[in-house]
Amino acid sequence: MTAIDERPAPPEAPEERERKALRISWIDLFLWGIRIAAIIVIVFGLFGSISKFVAGEGLTAQGWRDLIVSSLAQGAMYGLLALGYSMVYGVLGFINFAHGEVFMSGTMVGFIAANWLFENGVWTSNPFLAMFLVLIVAMITSTLVAVLVERIAYKPLRGAPRLIPLITSIGMSFFLQYTFGGLFGVGFNTYPPPPEVIAGSVNIFGIDVRSTQLTVIIIAILSMIGLWYFVTRTRSGRAMRAVAEDKEIAGLMGINVDRTIVLVFAVGGAMAGVAAMMWSLLFRSVNFFAGFLPGVKAFTAAVLGGIGNIAGAMGGGVLLGLFEGVGPLLILGGLGIPGVSQLKDAVAFIALVLVLIFRPSGLFGERLGSEDRV
Amino acid sequence: MSEQDGRTPALAFKGVDTHYGAAHILKDVDLEIYEGEMVCLLGGNASGKTTTLKAILGMVEPTRGMVYIDGQPVNGWTTAERVKAGISMVPENRRLFKRMTVKENLEIGTYLRDDEENFEADLEHIFELFPRVKERLSQKAGTLSGGEQQMVAVGRALMAKPKVLLMDEPSMGLAPVLVAQNFDIIDQINRAGTTVFMVEQNANMALSIADRGYVLQTGQIVLSDTAQGLLNNPQMRSAYLGEA
Numbered sequence: 001m002t003a004i005d006e007r008p009a010p011p012e013a014p015e016e017r018e019r020k021a022l023r024i025s026w027i028d029l030f031l032w033g034i035r036i037a038a039i040i041v042i043v044f045g046l047f048g049s050i051s052k053f054v055a056g057e058g059l060t061a062q063g064w065r066d067l068i069v070s071s072l073a074q075g076a077m078y079g080l081l082a083l084g085y086s087m088v089y090g091v092l093g094f095i096n097f098a099h100g101e102v103f104m105s106g107t108m109v110g111f112i113a114a115n116w117l118f119e120n121g122v123w124t125s126n127p128f129l130a131m132f133l134v135l136i137v138a139m140i141t142s143t144l145v146a147v148l149v150e151r152i153a154y155k156p157l158r159g160a161p162r163l164i165p166l167i168t169s170i171g172m173s174f175f176l177q178y179t180f181g182g183l184f185g186v187g188f189n190t191y192p193p194p195p196e197v198i199a200g201s202v203n204i205f206g207i208d209v210r211s212t213q214l215t216v217i218i219i220a221i222l223s224m225i226g227l228w229y230f231v232t233r234t235r236s237g238r239a240m241r242a243v244a245e246d247k248e249i250a251g252l253m254g255i256n257v258d259r260t261i262v263l264v265f266a267v268g269g270a271m272a273g274v275a276a277m278m279w280s281l282l283f284r285s286v287n288f289f290a291g292f293l294p295g296v297k298a299f300t301a302a303v304l305g306g307i308g309n310i311a312g313a314m315g316g317g318v319l320l321g322l323f324e325g326v327g328p329l330l331i332l333g334g335l336g337i338p339g340v341s342q343l344k345d346a347v348a349f350i351a352l353v354l355v356l357i358f359r360p361s362g363l364f365g366e367r368l369g370s371e372d373r374v
Numbered sequence: 375m376s377e378q379d380g381r382t383p384a385l386a387f388k389g390v391d392t393h394y395g396a397a398h399i400l401k402d403v404d405l406e407i408y409e410g411e412m413v414c415l416l417g418g419n420a421s422g423k424t425t426t427l428k429a430i431l432g433m434v435e436p437t438r439g440m441v442y443i444d445g446q447p448v449n450g451w452t453t454a455e456r457v458k459a460g461i462s463m464v465p466e467n468r469r470l471f472k473r474m475t476v477k478e479n480l481e482i483g484t485y486l487r488d489d490e491e492n493f494e495a496d497l498e499h500i501f502e503l504f505p506r507v508k509e510r511l512s513q514k515a516g517t518l519s520g521g522e523q524q525m526v527a528v529g530r531a532l533m534a535k536p537k538v539l540l541m542d543e544p545s546m547g548l549a550p551v552l553v554a555q556n557f558d559i560i561d562q563i564n565r566a567g568t569t570v571f572m573v574e575q576n577a578n579m580a581l582s583i584a585d586r587g588y589v590l591q592t593g594q595i596v597l598s599d600t601a602q603g604l605l606n607n608p609q610m611r612s613a614y615l616g617e618a
Contacts, residue, residue: 253534
C-alpha cells in the first residue's frame with residue numbers, strides 16, 4: 001500500500017559521505033582479505049588434491065566416495081541433533097546446552113537395551129526388531145530427559161533474562177554428565193557389533209556404500225519427513241510455530257503456550273534419541289561424556305543453517321558433516337599438510353567462523369532480526 | 375440501555391475493580407454488550423482500556439466484581455477457556471504470524487474448535503467478506519499489505535466463531551486511508567451478524583459506526599449512551615471529539 005517511508009533520503013554533505021566511506025573501508029578491507037585468503041587456500045588445496053589424485057597418490061576414487069558417504073551419515077546425525085537446539089531457540093530464545101546430554105542419555109540407556117538384546121540372542125535372531133527396540137528405548141529416554149530438564153530447570157525461569165536459562169542449561173549439562181557418569185561408570189561402553197544384515201556393503205548406482213551408513217541416512221530422511229509433516233500439517237505443529245513467532249498472540253488464540261513449549265522439548269528430545277541410535281551404529285562406543293562434542297557440533301550446525309530454522313538445522317548438519325569429513329583431506333591435504341584428519345574439529349569451527357563473518361544469519365536463515373543481534 | 379431489558383448480555387462486567395500492584399486501575403466498571411450490537415469503549419491513554427480487554431480475556435483478574443460471558447460468570451477461567459466460550463480478539467497492530475501462510479493463520483484461529491470438518495465452509499465465509507484474502511491464501515502473511523493483513527487478522531478472529539469479537543485499537547498505527555478501510559471492515563462484519571466490542575481512541579471514527587459507546591476516564595465509566603447521543607453530548611465534544 002502507501003509506503004510512508006519511501007521519501008528520498010536527504011542529500012548528505014559530501015564530507016559526511018567521505019567520512020562514512022572511510023570508516024567502513026577498514027573493516028571491508030579486513031573482510032576482503034579473509035575472503036581472498038580463504039579462496040586462495042581453497043583453490044590451491046583443490047588443485048593440489050586433484051593433481052595428487054591424477055598422479056595416483058592419496059585416496060582412490062572409492063576412498064573419496066566412502067569419505068563422502070560417511071561424512072553425510074555423520075552430518076545427518078548432527079542435523080537431527082541440531083533440530084533440538086534450533087527448535088528450543090525458536091520458542092524460548094536461548095541455547096539449551098544440555099541438549100548434548102539429552103542425546104548422551106539416549107546412547108547410554110540404548111546401550112543397556114542393546115546389550116540385553118544381544119545377550120538374549122535377539123540381536124542376531126531378529127536384528128531389525130532389535131534395532132527398532134534400541135531406537136524406541138533411546139527415543140523414550142531422550143524425550144523424558146529433555147522434558148524433565150525443561151520442567152525442573154527452565155520452567156521456573158520463564159520470563160527471566162535469556163542469559164539465566166543459558167547458564168542454567170550449562171549447569172544441567174554438567175549435572176546430567178556426572179549423574180550418568182555416576183550411574184554407569186566413567187569407562188566406555190561398547191555396543192554389540194551391528195547385526196549381520198547391515199554389517200556389509202550394498203551397491204547403489206555402482207557405488208559401494210556401508211550398510212550402517214546407509215541405514216543412518218535413511219533413518220535421518222524418514223525422521224525429517226516425519227518432522228516436516230508434524231510441523232506443517234498438524235494442529236500441534238502449527239501451534240508450535242505460532243508460539244515460536246508470537247507467544248502472546250498464540251495464547252490469545254487459545255493455544256496452551258506452556259504445553260506447546262513442553263512439546264518442543266519432547267520433539268527435540270525424540271530427535272536426539274534417533275541421533276543416539278545413529279551414533280550407536282556409526283561409532284558404537286559411548287560414555288558419560290559422549291554428548292559433549294556432538295552437542296557442540298550440532299549447535300554449530302544449527303547456527304550454520306540459521307538458528308530457529310528447522311530445515312536450516314538439517315542442512316547445516318549435513319554441511320558441517322561434509323566440511324569436517326571431506327574438507328581437511330580435500331583442501332588441507334592438497335596443500336601437503338600432514339595428518340589432516342586430526343584437524344577435522346578445527347576445520348569444522350573455522351567453517352563456522354567464516355560463515356558467521358560473511359552471513360551472520362546462517363546459510364539458510366532469514367531470522368535473527370536486528371533485535372536478536374548483540 | 376433499557377431497551378435491552380430481559381435479554382442476557384453476550385458480555386458483561388458488574389462492578390469490576392482491578393489493581394496492578396498498589397495502583398487501582400479499573401474502578402467499579404459496569405459494561406453490557408448484547409448480541410448483534412457494536413459497542414465501543416472510548417478513552418485516552420492510561421484510561422484503563424487495555425486493562426478492560428485483559429480482564430475480559432482473563433489476563434488480569436478483577437479484585438472485585440464479576441465478568442460474564444453469555445450470562446456465565448467466568449472469573450478464574452483461563453484465556454483458552456474464555457476463547458472457547460466465545461471471545462476472540464483482533465489485536466492492536468494486527469499481529470499476524472508473519473512467517474506462516476495466510477491459510478495457516480486462519481487455521482490457527484480455529485485452534486480450539488472441535489469441528490474441523492467445517493473449516494472449508496468457514497473459509498468460504500471469510501472469502502465472501504474479503505475476496506482479496508482468497509487470492510493471498512498461500513502467501514506468507516508478512517508479505518501482505520497493511521489493509522490485507524487487517525482482513526486476515528479479522529478473518530483469523532472470526533474463524534473461532536466468536537460470540538463477541540474484540541477489537542483493540544483498530545485505527546492504531548495505520549495511514550488515514552487504511553483507518554477508513556478498517557472501519558468499513560468492522561462495520562461489514564457487524565452487519566453480517568457478529569457482535570463487536572471495540573476499544574478505540576479515535577472517538578469520531580468509532581462512533582460513526584457503533585451503536586453505543588462507553589467513555590472511560592482514569593478507570594471509571596464516566597459516560598454511557600447511544601453513539602448519536604455521545605456525538606451530540608457537549609461534554610464529549612470538548613473532551614474527545616476535538617472541538618474546543
